[in-house]
Structure formats: structure tokens, C-alpha cells
Amino acid sequence: MKGQRSATLDDVARAAGVSRATASRVVTGQGPASSRARDRVAAAVIELGYVPDAAARALASRSGTRLAIAVIGHTAAVLDDPYVGRVLTTAAHIAAEREVGVSLHWLPLNEPVTLAGLAGSRGLGGLLVVNPTRPALETVPRDLRGRVAAIGVGTRDVPSFDVDNRTGTEGVVRHLVSTGRRRIAMVTGPSWLPCGDRAVEAYQRVMRDSGGETRVVPGDFTAARGAAAAAEIMTRWPDTDAVFALSDLTALGVLDGLHALGVSVPGDVAVAGFDDIAFASLSRPALTTSTHPVEEIATAAARAVLDRDGSAPATFFPSTLVVRESA
Amino acid sequence: MKGQRSATLDDVARAAGVSRATASRVVTGQGPASSRARDRVAAAVIELGYVPDAAARALASRSGTRLAIAVIGHTAAVLDDPYVGRVLTTAAHIAAEREVGVSLHWLPLNEPVTLAGLAGSRGLGGLLVVNPTRPALETVPRDLRGRVAAIGVGTRDVPSFDVDNRTGTEGVVRHLVSTGRRRIAMVTGPSWLPCGDRAVEAYQRVMRDSGGETRVVPGDFTAARGAAAAAEIMTRWPDTDAVFALSDLTALGVLDGLHALGVSVPGDVAVAGFDDIAFASLSRPALTTSTHPVEEIATAAARAVLDRDGSAPATFFPSTLVVRESA
DNA sequence: CTGTTAGCGCTTTCAT
DNA sequence: ATGAAAGCGCTAACAG
Numbered sequence: 001m002k003g004q005r006s007a008t009l010d011d012v013a014r015a016a017g018v019s020r021a022t023a024s025r026v027v028t029g030q031g032p033a034s035s036r037a038r039d040r041v042a043a044a045v046i047e048l049g050y051v052p053d054a055a056a057r058a059l060a061s062r063s064g065t066r067l068a069i070a071v072i073g074h075t076a077a078v079l080d081d082p083y084v085g086r087v088l089t090t091a092a093h094i095a096a097e098r099e100v101g102v103s104l105h106w107l108p109l110n111e112p113v114t115l116a117g118l119a120g121s122r123g124l125g126g127l128l129v130v131n132p133t134r135p136a137l138e139t140v141p142r143d144l145r146g147r148v149a150a151i152g153v154g155t156r157d158v159p160s161f162d163v164d165n166r167t168g169t170e171g172v173v174r175h176l177v178s179t180g181r182r183r184i185a186m187v188t189g190p191s192w193l194p195c196g197d198r199a200v201e202a203y204q205r206v207m208r209d210s211g212g213e214t215r216v217v218p219g220d221f222t223a224a225r226g227a228a229a230a231a232e233i234m235t236r237w238p239d240t241d242a243v244f245a246l247s248d249l250t251a252l253g254v255l256d257g258l259h260a261l262g263v264s265v266p267g268d269v270a271v272a273g274f275d276d277i278a279f280a281s282l283s284r285p286a287l288t289t290s291t292h293p294v295e296e297i298a299t300a301a302a303r304a305v306l307d308r309d310g311s312a313p314a315t316f317f318p319s320t321l322v323v324r325e326s327a
Numbered sequence: 328m329k330g331q332r333s334a335t336l337d338d339v340a341r342a343a344g345v346s347r348a349t350a351s352r353v354v355t356g357q358g359p360a361s362s363r364a365r366d367r368v369a370a371a372v373i374e375l376g377y378v379p380d381a382a383a384r385a386l387a388s389r390s391g392t393r394l395a396i397a398v399i400g401h402t403a404a405v406l407d408d409p410y411v412g413r414v415l416t417t418a419a420h421i422a423a424e425r426e427v428g429v430s431l432h433w434l435p436l437n438e439p440v441t442l443a444g445l446a447g448s449r450g451l452g453g454l455l456v457v458n459p460t461r462p463a464l465e466t467v468p469r470d471l472r473g474r475v476a477a478i479g480v481g482t483r484d485v486p487s488f489d490v491d492n493r494t495g496t497e498g499v500v501r502h503l504v505s506t507g508r509r510r511i512a513m514v515t516g517p518s519w520l521p522c523g524d525r526a527v528e529a530y531q532r533v534m535r536d537s538g539g540e541t542r543v544v545p546g547d548f549t550a551a552r553g554a555a556a557a558a559e560i561m562t563r564w565p566d567t568d569a570v571f572a573l574s575d576l577t578a579l580g581v582l583d584g585l586h587a588l589g590v591s592v593p594g595d596v597a598v599a600g601f602d603d604i605a606f607a608s609l610s611r612p613a614l615t616t617s618t619h620p621v622e623e624i625a626t627a628a629a630r631a632v633l634d635r636d637g638s639a640p641a642t643f644f645p646s647t648l649v650v651r652e653s654a
Numbered sequence: 655c656t657g658t659t660a661g662c663g664c665t666t667t668c669a670t
Numbered sequence: 671a672t673g674a675a676a677g678c679g680c681t682a683a684c685a686g
Contacts, residue, residue: 006449008679019657024681031682032655054450055385055392056679059662063681065382065392065450066428069419079420082605085412092396092415092431093406099450101393101428104419122333122663123381123392123426223609252609259611278409282550282579284586284611335663346673351665358666359671383663386678390665449679 007048015044027052054099064125067095067102067305068118071130074190076106078131081221082249082277083294087130087151090298098306100125109192112139119144126305128298129158131193146310149301152195160314161301162195165246165274168290168319169202172244172272175288175321177210181242181270185215187229187254189246199246199274215240219250226253227260234261241269242327248273248280248289255283255326270327274319285325293317334375342371354379381426391452394422394429394632395445398457401517403433405458408548409576409604410621414457414478417625425633427452434463436519442466453632455625456485458520473637476628479522487641488628489522492573492601495617495646496529499571499599502615502648504537508569508597512542514556514581516573526573526601542567546577553580554587561588568596569654575600575607575616582610582653597654601646612652620644 013023018037025031026041027050033041044050058065069088071078078084084104092102107114112135119127119141126147129137137155140148145157154160176184186203189196200216207214215237217229226245230253233240243258245251251273258265265271265285273280273289280287297317303309340350345364352358353368354377360368371377385392396415398405405411411431419429434441434456446454446468453474456464464482467475472484481487503511513530516523527543534541542564544556553572557580560567570585572578578600585592592598592612600607600616607614624644630636 006447009681010679020679021658021681022656025656028681034655037656051448053386053679055382056662057681058382058392059380059386059664060679060681062662065385066426068423079416082409082412085409085416088415088419089406089412089431092419092429095428096395096430096432099393099430099448101422101430102419103423103426103428104416105423120333121378121426223605252606256609278550279579279606279609282583282606282610336665337663347664348666348674349672352672355665361671364671380663383678384665386680387663387665389678 007050009050009052011048012041012044012050015048016040051099058123058125062122064123065100066123067091067100067126067128067302068105068124069102069128069130070105070107070115070118072107072109072132072136074109079104079106084130086294087298090295091128091302094299094302095306100306107136109133112136115139116141128301128305131195132158133192133194146308147305149304151297151301152193154314156313159304159310159312161297161304162314162316163292163297163319164316165196165199165319166202168274169199169244169246170206171319171321172274172288172290173203173206175323176242176244176270176272176327177206179270179327182210182212183215183237183240184212184242184244185217185233185237185240187217187219187226187243187245187250190220191218196246203244219245219247221247221249223249223253223256226250227257230254230257231261234258234263242271243269244272246274248275248277248287251287251289252279252283255285255287266326272327276322280322281324283326288322288324288327290319290321292319334377336377336379338375339368339371339377342375343367378426385450385452389449391450392427393450394418394427394453394455394629395432395451396429396455396457397432397434397442397445399434399436399459399463401436406431406433410602411457413621414625417622418455418629421626421629422633427633436460443468446471455628455632458522459485460519460521473635474632476631478624478628479520481641483640486631486637486639488624488631489641489643490619490624490646491643492523492526492646493529495601496526496571496573497533498646498648499601499615499617500530500533502650503569503571503597503599503654504533506597506654509537509539510542510564510567511539511569511571512544512560512564512567514544514546514553514570514572514577517547518545523573530571546572546574548574548577550576550580550583553577554584557581557584558588561585561590569599570596571599573601575602575604575614578614578616579606579610582612582614593653599654603649607649608651610653615649615651615654617646617648619646
């Protein structure tokens with residue numbers, strides 16, 4: 001195919017009969033260029049199979065060569081969440097198309113210094129913050145503006161990409177109500193995570209509309225917490241007839257905890273989750289839940305920072321109900 | 328903390344009272360250097376908090392700035408396997424410490440050209456091949472030697488990091504035998520994947536030793552295939568009293584398929600998996616399996632290519648039996 | 655709109 | 671063992 005070493009910008013410029021500077025302008029699409037120059041350079045690029053050298057570009061423009069993914073949480077264990085794996089997989093795939101790499105970082109909650117340090121490191125091309133809190137987002141330096149995106153809640157300066165868990169929650173809770181459940185409890189996400197607030201509000205609204213009281217216990221998106229929450233709920237409100245968890249992992253834990261308590265699902269208590277992870281269909285009973293298009297969200301967020309597209313301040317991705325056996 | 332922009336090698340050299348060339352030799356550990364120079368430079372590095380600029384280094388030494396992770400498989404869907412997510416998460420975390428990023432690539436089986444193309448792209452610092460086949464490994468160019476590692480089977484030139492599924496399989500199958508099972512079937516991995524061969528051989532050996540016939544059906548590591556395999560097995564060998572799948576995902580599918588058939592587990596048929604994924608303890612019945620230290624394996628493999636450590640030709644990580652309810 | 659001229663921060667011959 | 675000097679491939683002022 002290609003004879004020897006890959007073509008450089010000099011080769012392109014020479015082939016197009018223009019200076020290297022002009023070739024650079026055309027390739028990057030940054031400066032001005034006559035349509036004639038544009039065409040000749042474009043042709044040369046194709047003919048030579050030119051691909052810009054990411055390292056050289058990063059060095060000259062101090063633009064960085066890595067897309068950092070920072071996950072906020074109490075412990076480094078947040079990096080092990082399958083959700084993070086899915087975001088990372090998607091981002092790494094998108095980044096690969098542009099010859100950029102992805103690195104993964106844990107951001108201890110309440111230690112915003114770390115984010116500033118990360119942002120200050122050279123070689124940083126862009127930043128994706130997962131599970132952001134507003135205070136943490138405030139600490140991102142302004143010179144990174146336009147190269148940051150949040151998967152979760154955003155700020156005026158940081159565009160946000162997230163699942164629409166408000167309507168998703170409404171769908172699930174309304175389904176519960178429509179199947180005759182009235183005493184519905186909810187297991188939330190971590191209390192410090194603002195993007196779960198919309199879901200809690202949606203749950204409260206539907207409950208109010210249907211005349212039921214609200215029963216909320218805090219969760220942390222883990223299965224272990226789900227099992228404990230199930231016990232807590234059945235002790236505090238023994239007549240509970242449905243549990244909605246804002247995470248399938250937690251819902252699976254709830255299923256486990258209820259089973260240990262001898263409570264039948266969905267006979268005595270209906271259980272619903274959120275995310276529609278692969279295992280939701282494999283549990284017994286199979287889990288009723290609402291979709292979470294993680295791959296689409298991560299793709300959009302990664303593209304936004306990689307392509308410096310700072311338009312849309314906040315994008316919500318729809319979530320749809322999936323009815324199985326548990327509710 | 329640090330006042331302004333980060334220190335460069337020039338700053339270090341000046342502070343240490345040596346030339347930039349000497350400072351470079353000390354920092355990289357490559358060329359010769361007097362112990363006196365070594366000490367002074369080391370001190371300056373610490374004092375200034377110097378961190379080499381990955382882009383500049385990559386440009387000057389043509390060493391690349393990315394760790395590529397290539398996953399071999401029939402379709403791009405292999406990238407969605409949670410196993411890949413775990414490998415990627417780990418590698419991205421290790422890479423972050425060295426300011427390098429990772430990128431993710433799908434390598435279509437039987438199209439080795441793609442690997443050569445990937446390897447030829449500039450900016451490639453190292454390569455990790457997941458689920459490698461020997462022919463694919465043969466196509467990695469020799470100038471990448473010492474910067475490639477395989478997670479799975481290796482070759483003379485490519486060091487291998489893998490779980491010891493031979494002893495892992497022995498442990499599981501012997502457990503099955505010791506609990507009275509004799510007619511044990513096995514669902515393997517994809518037939519083109521050589522690293523599953525050792526497991527199949529181990530299964531065959533234990534069966535021979537215990538006087539049972541072998542019953543092998545091919546799998547592909549997915550849950551869907553597990554359900555189909557369960558039906559296939561019960562049709563071909565109705566008296567089967569145990570199924571061992573070389574993947575928890577598949578075993579979970581087997582559980583599902585058996586349930587659909589009205590077969591009770593572990594009453595009629597015992598089921599065991601391999602990997603000990605998080606959901607193994609959440610299924611009903613909870614899955615008996617053998618551990619797979621994916622994070623340790625990925626860490627070792629990533630370190631090997633990042634640190635250019637080509638020693639050990641093959642490293643096997645131990646797998647241990649986890650007995651739960653299904654067998 | 656275009657070409658010339660400097661670097662970006664580092665590695666690497668090549669003399670010394 | 672060390673230093674001087676020459677780039678790696680690209681972008682970004684600055685003149686024209």
C-alpha cells in the first residue's frame with residue numbers, strides 16, 4: 001500500500017504546490033485559504049494518505065494528546081463500576097478514530113485540588129467528568145473551557161450530557177401505579193450526586209398525584225446497598241408493595257434482600273430498576289427497568305470535547321420503560 | 328503549589344548545572360552518566376516537580392504517545408463485552424500514571440492487515456492484544472517488538488499474560504465430580520480462540536480420570552449462546568447431570584435455558600461457570616465458579632509494554648474455586 | 655490570502 | 671562522561 005514512512009505535511013505542501021503554512025491552514029480548517037488552495041491540498045492529502053502526527057501537533061499547539069476521564073466518588077472503587085467501563089470503552093473507541101488516547105482518573109469527592117492538578121498537567125487535550133458535582137466543575141480552569149464536558153449535571157461553562165431520568169422515573173413509577181401499587185418506596189443514588197435529584201423529584205410528583213406518601217432511602221448504586229435498603233424499607237414500612245431503585249445494580253440487590261426476607265417478587269412486592277444493564281434480563285425474576293443509553297451519551301460527550309463543539313449547554317437522552325417480570 | 332507553567336528539561340539541566348543532553352540521559356536512564364550528575368539531576372527533578380512532556384518525547388524519539396488495545400473478534404460487538412471494559416479500565420488507569428492514553432480497536436478475525444495498519448500508525452507507543460490468535464500475532468511488525476503484549480496466548484516474540492484456566496478448570500470439574508456428578512458437559516469459548524484450549528484439555532483429562540465420557544459444545548462467551556447450549560446439551564445427552572461453562576456470562580445463560588426447560592438447578596443438573604464476575608453471586612441460584620483476576624492480568628500486561636519489560640515470556644495468574652449454590 | 659520564520663520540549667548523533 | 675547542535679512534524683506570529 002504505502003511505500004515507506006508516512007507522509008508529512010511537507011510532502012502534502014510540496015505535492016499541492018503551496019507552502020507548509022497554507023497546507024496546515026487547510027488541514028486544520030483554521031486560517032483563511034483560497035478555494036483553489038483548499039482543493040489542491042485536499043487532493044494531496046487523499047493521494048498521499050496523509051494523517052497528521054498527533055504528537056507534533058500537540059507539541060506545537062500545546063493542545064494535548066489525551067482525553068482524560070475523571071470519575072468523582074468517595075473511593076477509588078468507583079472506577080470499577082461497570083458503568084464507568086462502558087463510558088470508557090465508548091470514549092476510547094471514539095478517541096481512537098482521531099489518534100488520541102484516553103486516561104482514567106479517580107477524583108476524590110471534596111478534593112477539588114485534584115481536578116485542578118489534572119487539568120494543569122500538560123498533554124491534556126480534553127476532559128470528561130463523570131458523576132460531577134457543581135463545586136467540582138467550578139474548579140476547572142478557564143483555559144480548559146470548550147474542552148470539558150460533564151456526564152451528569154453541568155454548569156454554565158461545562159456542557160452536560162445525561163440520561164433523562166426525570167421522564168424515565170415517571171415512566172417506571174406510573175407503571176407501578178397503573179399495576180395497582182400504591183405504597184412505593186424509592187432507593188436513590190448517592191446524596192452528593194446532583195444528577196439524581198431530578199429523578200427523586202419526579203418520583204415525589206407522581207406519588208403526590210396518585211395520593212401516596214413518599215418513602216425514600218438513600219442508595220449508592222451498589223448491589224450490596226440494595227440488599228440492605230430492602231431490609232430497611234420492609235422494617236420501616238412493612239406494608240410497602242413496590243420498590244423502585246435508581247440503578248439496576250441496586251435493584252438486583254433489592255431482589256436479593258427481599259428473597260432473604262422471604263418476600264415474594266412480584267407477588268408481595270414489585271421491584272423496578274433503572275439502566276437496563278445486560279443482567280437485568282438474566283435475574284430471576286427478570287427485572288423491569290428503564291433504559292439508559294450510556295454509549296450514546298458517552299459518544300456525544302466525547303465528540304463534543306474532541307471536536308471542540310461547545311454548543312448545546314445540556315442534552316438529555318431519552319429513557320424508555322422495559323417491562324419484564326419483577327413489576 | 329507550583330507557581331507558573333511546568334518545568335522543562337532545560338530548567339532541570341540549569342538547576343543541576345549540567346547540559347540538557349546529560350539531564351535527558353539521566354531522566355530516561357538511557358545513556359551513560361556519572362553518579363554525581365545522576366544525583367544532581369535527580370534532586371533537581373524532585374525539587375522542580377519535573378514531569379517529561381509526553382508529546383515532545385514522542386516527537387523526538389518517535390516513540391508514540393498511545394497505548395492501543397486491540398480486541399480480536401468476529402464483530403465489533405466484542406468491544407461491548409464487560410471483560411473488555413475491565414481490561415480497558417485497568418489499562419487506562421495504569422497508563423494515566425505515565426501521562427499516556429489508551430485507545431480501543433476492534434480487529435476483525437482473519438483480517439490481519441488491520442493489525443499491521445494499526446501498528447504502522449504513528450503515535451503508537453505500545454500494543455495490547457486481547458483474545459489473540461497466533462496468526463494475528465505473527466503480523467505485528469518487528470519494530471514494535473518489546474512494546475507488545477498479549478492477554479491470552481502469546482508467541483516467542485509476544486509475551487503472554489493470562490489466567491491459569493487449566494488448573495482453574497481442573498478445580499471446577501473435580502468439585503463437580505466430588506459432589507457425585509459424572510455426566511458433565513462443557514460449553515467452551517469460541518473455537519478460534521487458542522487460550523481456551525488448555526481448559527478443554529483439562530476438562531478432558533479429569534473426565535478420563537474419573538471414568539466419564541466427554542461432552543463438549545462450542546460457546547462464544549455470551550449469555551444467549553449459553554441458553555441455546557443448554558437446550559442442545561439436554562437434547563443430545565438427556566442424562567447430563569452437570570454443565571460447566573468457560574464463562575460466567577454463558578453459565579448464566581445456561582441457568583436461564585435450563586429454567587426454561589423446567590430443569591432444576593442444582594437438583595437435576597449442577598451448573599458452574601468461570602470468571603467470578605460480580606453478577607455470579609446475584610443470580611438465582613448463585614453461581615459456583617472460578618476466579619479470573621482480570622485486573623491483575625491487565626495491570627501486568629500494561630506495565631510490561633509501558634515499561635518495555637520484555638522478560639517473562641508467559642505469566643499465568645491463578646484461578647481459585649468459589650462454591651455457591653448452583654453446584 | 656499566502657509564504658517566511660520561529661519555535662514547542664525533547665532525544666540523539668557527534669565531537670570532545 | 672559530557673556538551674553542542676541538529677532536528678522530530680507541526681502551528682503560529684508576522685510580514686507581505
